[in-house]
Amino acid sequence: MSQIHYVIVPHDEGWAYRLGDVYSETFTTHDAALKAARHAAARQSLPDETRRIQYQDKDGKWHEETALGGDRPQAEVDDIAPR
Numbered sequence: 001m002s003q004i005h006y007v008i009v010p011h012d013e014g015w016a017y018r019l020g021d022v023y024s025e026t027f028t029t030h031d032a033a034l035k036a037a038r039h040a041a042a043r044q045s046l047p048d049e050t051r052r053i054q055y056q057d058k059d060g061k062w063h064e065e066t067a068l069g070g071d072r073p074q075a076e077v078d079d080i081a082p083r
Contacts, residue, residue: 002073004044006037007080017077034079041075 006017014026017037024040027033048069056062 004073004075005078006041006075007078008033008037034077037077041077044073044075 004019006019008030009016009018009023011018011023012026014028015030015033016024016026017033017040018024024033024036027036048067050069051067052064053067054062054064
């Protein structure tokens with residue numbers, strides 16, 4: 001099982017959660033960003049249908065593969081940002 005980490009960070013004069021290099025929308029408070037990150041992490045564990053997906057990598061190349069609906073990552077929220 002893979003593991004992912006959402007990290008609470010200052011962002012655009014507010015707060016956001018980040019997964020890798022991707023930021024969420026900006027929240028006005030740290031607590032709002034933390035709540036949203038916890039909600040996103042909880043959704044990661046929900047099984048879905050197995051289906052074909054397409055995605056573009058960082059070099060602009062498109063890929064197609066089968067995503068198994070039961071293969072869900074373990075998601076955690078890291079709240080290391082100073083308030």
